[in-house]
Amino acid sequence: MSIGQTVKVIVDRPMGSYHPTHKDLYYPVNYGYIPGIFAPDGEEQDAYILGVSEPVTEFVGQVIAVIHRYDDIEEKWVVAPVGMTFTKEEIAAQTAFQEQYFKTEIRMEILK
DSSP: OOTTOEEEEEEEEOTTOBOSSSTTOBOSSEEEEEEEEEOTTSSEEEEEEOSOOSOOSEEEEEEEEEEEETTSSOEEEEEEOTTOOOOHHHHHHHHHHHHTTSOEEEEOOOOO
């Protein structure tokens, strides 16, 4: 299980940028991928970064949740600074800019 794992995220859509294809999709959080971990779509695992208030190019943090998409092949991981937590509602609110287009469930465990 990925929850609780420390990962490095390479940010290809920094906070404040727009989607390269869908020009009206604004990224209010940093978004990228985890090198070396492949998702079911054959691409490297996508991740949202929460708890960082400025654009970054890479980030090391802890996976605090997995957003499972019922109507898509892939899941999105939610990464935050080690020791920082968010509720499911906070995660949903911060990722709604993109996840509003999918039927999702946020899966998480309490980190010790």
